[in-house]
Amino acid sequence: MKILIRFLLGFFCSLISAQGKNFFEKGEVQLQQPVEKVSLRYENNLPFVKVNINGKTYNFIFDTGAPTVISQAIYKELNLRKKYKRSIKDSDEKVQQQIFTELPEMKVDNLIFKNVGAIVLDLNSAELGCLKVDGIIGANQMAKLFWNVNYSENILEASADLSNFDIKDFDVVIPFESQPQKTPVVTASLFNKDIKVTFDTGFSGRLEVSDDTIDPKTVQHIIKTFGTRTTGAFGTATPAAGYIFRADSLKMGNTLFQDQKIGTGKTDLIGNEFFNDFTFVLDWKNSKVYMKRIAKSPSTLESFGFSYRFVNGSAMVTFIFEEENFPLKIGDAIVSINGISFQNLDKDTACHYFVNRVEKNLKDLNLKIKRGGKIIDVQLNKKVYLK
Numbered sequence: 001m002k003i004l005i006r007f008l009l010g011f012f013c014s015l016i017s018a019q020g021k022n023f024f025e026k027g028e029v030q031l032q033q034p035v036e037k038v039s040l041r042y043e044n045n046l047p048f049v050k051v052n053i054n055g056k057t058y059n060f061i062f063d064t065g066a067p068t069v070i071s072q073a074i075y076k077e078l079n080l081r082k083k084y085k086r087s088i089k090d091s092d093e094k095v096q097q098q099i100f101t102e103l104p105e106m107k108v109d110n111l112i113f114k115n116v117g118a119i120v121l122d123l124n125s126a127e128l129g130c131l132k133v134d135g136i137i138g139a140n141q142m143a144k145l146f147w148n149v150n151y152s153e154n155i156l157e158a159s160a161d162l163s164n165f166d167i168k169d170f171d172v173v174i175p176f177e178s179q180p181q182k183t184p185v186v187t188a189s190l191f192n193k194d195i196k197v198t199f200d201t202g203f204s205g206r207l208e209v210s211d212d213t214i215d216p217k218t219v220q221h222i223i224k225t226f227g228t229r230t231t232g233a234f235g236t237a238t239p240a241a242g243y244i245f246r247a248d249s250l251k252m253g254n255t256l257f258q259d260q261k262i263g264t265g266k267t268d269l270i271g272n273e274f275f276n277d278f279t280f281v282l283d284w285k286n287s288k289v290y291m292k293r294i295a296k297s298p299s300t301l302e303s304f305g306f307s308y309r310f311v312n313g314s315a316m317v318t319f320i321f322e323e324e325n326f327p328l329k330i331g332d333a334i335v336s337i338n339g340i341s342f343q344n345l346d347k348d349t350a351c352h353y354f355v356n357r358v359e360k361n362l363k364d365l366n367l368k369i370k371r372g373g374k375i376i377d378v379q380l381n382k383k384v385y386l387k
Contacts, residue, residue: 023083023100024067024140024181027116031145035164038109040149040156044355045204045272047151049137052107054078058134060108062149062156064282065200065269067181068103068118068138075101075120083117108137111158116141127309130351136202139182143284149201150279151272152294165281172291174199174253178284186270186289189251191218195268197252199289203271206297207250207262211242214264221246223385225263227319227330229307239318239330246299246386253289259299261386273297301386304365308334310350315342317369321385327378328369335368335375 040062041048047062053074080101099120106113117140123133148157148165159165176184176199184199195213216222222245228238242264250257252270280291305321306328315334320326334342337358345353359365367378 023117026102027141027144028114029141029144029160030112030114031158031160032110034161035157035159036110038111038156038158040151040154042151042154044131045276046131047149047156047201047272048133049108049156051135051137053103053105059132060135060137061131061133061202062142063136063200063202064139064142065183065198065202066136066138067183068116068141069121069123069136070101070103070118071123071134072120074134075099078104111145113141113144127354129347130354139178139184142282143178143182146285147282148279149275149282150294151276152279155279162281162283162285167281167290167292170279170281170290170292172253172255172278172293174255174289174291176287176289178287182284184282184284184287184289186252188268188270190214190247190262197268197270200269200271201275203269204273205263205269205271206273207260207271208265208267208269209262210266210268211240211264213268214243214245216243216245219243219245219247221386223301224322225319226322227307227317229309229319244301244321244386246301261299261301299386300384302382302384304359304380304382305385306380310342310345310354313343313345313347313350315353327376327380328367329371331371333370335370338362338366 038049049060049062051058051060058074080103083100083102085097085099101118101120103116103118104114106116123129123135145158145160146162146165148155157165174186176186179185185196186199188195188197190209190213193213195209216224222243225242225244226239228240244261244263247260247262248258250260250262277293277295277297278291279294280289282289303321305323305326306317307319308315309318317328317330317332317334320328320330336342340358342353363382365380367380369376369378
């Protein structure tokens, strides 16, 4: 299983003040045409756009689950001023103090954003550095326009008028509440319990709910897991017990979604593996998402039962399905997979294998692992865990 990326940034109560709310209202946008087409690149289950700042091109993520973010390098290059500094936490509840600033101008194709509030982050840490991300176009910036998104066709369009988008066939309508940073949060009903789920285009996974949402004894199709396969803005999550399960139904807005694969974690999120099945329009003026189904992902789960990440140039098992006699353990060092060495890699090579997983599209793996100073040969076949 691949590592999941999620940039979701939450804010402590100290920011939820008049000052904080005004910060995320800042800025304006200029359009040249009634509908502006934005070049979208959808890779690794994440949407990327090219941004021009002060004549230089940068790689940004289009992320509803976060406010606008710029890298420390951009902050220093532009010699921007610090507005103030506040504690923020990422999707894995890791906390850091960060600088809040104002970006004088950003061009996204023919869109021109001026004086948008932005947070300054180190985007070179861990797996995030492999994605070569320079910043995030966040919800506070998106909320100034209406957006039409279709990942399958790399379509991203913006308009100041909802009527410029033909949504008469968008039969799924999901109301949302905006957080102070404008992140949309929808109410979902799962197992007769209402939960608040962040609509997060910066989350590469499908659906995640907090650990206390389910009683595993009452769920028929469920897998127990341990470890971590997520990385947030401030690094990798702490290993923990969890579950992956299939829910017969999940209600959001006016629609009952059948046979949904869901994982447990620290937050409640809906992400791009779900959005892949739809084209959708984001409407902050009326606080709604309009969706039209264009595909249907299978409700089965096929996996080798583990995932790994690269630590100091070597691959380590960090997540496993807890099934009887499973041959891998958390902390096993992966020496090689199908003859490809995963030890003592330089940063570029480790990033290559992080992005281009060697196990993708394979049905069987031959691993050499190191455990307690011994080299062990392990053979794994991909199997169906949720039928």
